[in-house]
Amino acid sequence: MALKKFNLPDPGEGLTEADLVTWRVAVGDVVKVNDMVVEVETAKSLVELPIPFAGTVVELLAAEGDTVEVGAPIIVVETGEGGSDPAAAAEPAAAEGEGDESSGPNLVGYGAKAGSTRRRARKGAPTPSPEAEVAPEPEPAMPVTGERARALAKPPVRKLAKDLGVDLGSITPSGDGGIVTRADVEAAASGGAAPTEPVAARRSASPTQSVGRSTSGSSATETRIPIKGVRKMTAQAMVDSAFTAPHVTEFITVDVTATMELVDRLKRDRAFTDVKVTPLLVVAKALCLAIRRNPQVNASWDEAAQEIVVKRDVNLGIAAATPRGLLVPNIKGADSMSMRELADAMAQLVSTAREGKTQPADFAGGTVTITNVGVFGVDTGTPILNPGEAAILAFGAVRRMPWVVERDGVEEIVPRWVTQLALSFDHRMVDGELGSKVLADVAALLHYPGQALVWV
Template sequence: MTDTATAGAAAQRVREFKMPDVGEGLTEAEILKWYVKPGDSVTDGQVVCEVETAKAAVELPIPFTGVVHELRFDEGTTVDVGTPIITVDTDPAAGPVGPDRGAPAAPAAEPAPAPPAGDEAEGGAEEGKRQPVLVGYGVATGSTKRRPRKQAAAQAQAAQSAVQAELNGTSTPVVEAPAVPVADEPSAKRPLAKPPVRKLAKDLGIDLATVVPTGEGGIITREDVRAAAAAASAPAAEPTPTPAPRAEAPAPAPVSSTGERERRVPIKGVRKATAQAMVTSAFTAPHVTEFVTVDVTRTMKLVRELKEDPELAGLRVNPLLLVAKAFLTAIRRNPEINAAWDEENQEIVHKEYVNLGIAAATPRGLIVPNIKDAHAKTLPELARALGELVATAKEGRTSPADMAGGTVTITNVGVFGVDTGTPILNPGESAILAFGQVKLQPWVHKGKVKPRQVTTLALSFDHRLVDGELGSKVLADTAAVLENPRRLITWN
């Protein structure tokens, strides 16, 4: 078989799985966890990793069967959509494919000379094999001359001698390896390291040029970078195996060391998406917020009764459920508020359905999944949907589809002991209702001052399509239902 045919066969065997767009046109995702490693067998549809997009954490299944050949990125790396993240050998019975992602070396322009005596101990026997191609370095062509392995070995020996001398406190001079002319090698002076290693070095403020490589072929590994970082942070009196980072200000580290007074965390994932969405909303839609304080004593009594109702056994019954039902009732009575502003087409889009968003605080940040067609659900159906939504959000398993297409939102700030707030609209939505804490306070009831359970509601709306009258009606109707939940029946 010719070399070209061998290359084609190997290329067909090793399949690349690229980072998919897991929802709503997202451009990147962070690899949270790998469930496989090189050499593991995988089957079509098997989950191989978990990634976090700007909206949620998602598990990715592999679309073919075989043996994992290579994981292209480490955990914690943010990868653009469309970038290969894992390769799989789909025909492992045919034998090994080598470390170069399945593509055999191109035929050399002329036969390689035999290595000098003693060079085999430094890996000269591997000279005929192609070295792994690093992302960003390209593939060596037949016209490009390689750096002789003898020079690489000499440089590694010289670096090792320098380190040993520094550790021993001696001033033994280090003899540099003789330079060998290398033609057409633009990256000869650039330290060799894979993209995840470069990112780690950047995060830790380490100059790769100061790191002594220990990887095959002079490649800097993650361990080399961590060793350099540890040496840089050691007391000055102790010997350091690697030079300290250059004097430039280092890039922010994901976690600060003990004793520092500041801690910097990279802005990414859900937090980054939330920030961008809030800025876009705040400076695009003119917000108006209105407030009302309402006696919800009857509603709280109804909540206690519903919890004992056999028809709702096992379902999530709480004040938020009745607030959601009251809000949906107010929207049904004032449907013009359930709309969206289409700037591009200069149209107001009235929606005949309500996808009710529920703001949820999770370890990864604030997300707003929504209950599809909430307007058409009975109270038990709404309770079941609300319980599933909250449970899924807490587990970090909310999908991007669950957060797409919302029309209005409720944010329950009362669970944090807060009376109310001025919530910011989700982009593309017309209104958001803030539900404050319920607490006992003096209230005039039937002409007498009595302790009653009271809460404050705040409604923010897009003033481009919702005027003050419409917003006030929706807020007043919501409050009226919560004050007298019997209206859930009489207003239907």
């Protein structure tokens, strides 16, 4: 008999920790190579992790809701090496790797077998195994309790419960099939059920501190939300950006009536069947064309080399509001796409982000970003740069407004579709002239989309 520990890998973002959301296995389950055994939440996405060896699960070393450091063991599997374990015999690949450290390539997206992502039926609470003493940890991990294992909830609801300090096991579910709903969690947080302290806080509680009431949970007069996941990543990134890059923001108000007419025509065009066409699509295309005319704005600052790095491809970030917070995945090579290809890419990007399934690679390598504040009815703003990027464009609400129009030398006031654009840029790389040219070019294309035929 041989025991192997599967250590939490870096899900591909250079992270030091991740939150364990859902176990897909329980003690006693037989796993095959590349079976998805756990879902973790990183600073940007939900990621399913496959296990690199086969065998029988003997212990889960972390509970759902725990924050686990990268490299820490999270599950112990009996591989049967050197014995007659049928699971190991059926999977020769289980012999790969030595000792407790997981081996092989980065596990994210690594050859998952069809059907391996289905949830396994829980067999009850995991119990400590004496074999786990092969490499004891300095701090014993908390086993998954039976009450926690019985609680059924979707990942966004689990995340909400964790943020509000609510124990899912203490809630009487109201959803079909005994599923805990968002409303159930919110009711518990507001006093409908006793909120409890998050696992991480319980571990750090001092002997004199009451564990029954969390300093990071809810009370009658306030709600405390732990700074974790997307919120933690966003906060750190924005502080780093604001205090590293000297921001300048310029604004322009533009008549986009022609853009709105183009959007209406594209919606009726057979080439755009089954794809969502919005003004944001035209803005994205316009920004790519403006960058083609002003490539120096598609750059990053290399502090160590003391160089400005101008990027060849436009990896266009689209800020997406999701249940987990504001995420900014990017479309690789957006500048080389047709309008239809860009529409498809944007639809896929937003859908995947809202489902929490965006892969870490989709967040990396962005060169410029669009944030659509207009979707919230906001006219404009001063967006903060994503770290490593030289510019970010804010697209405001498109409103019907009175506008001065000149016809045959006569000025008159007519109703037009009008919006505001704001471009923030890093003044180390982008001076006022370059920033103004980019913003003016985007505005010109939105005012008269046909201008693109002259530029291409």
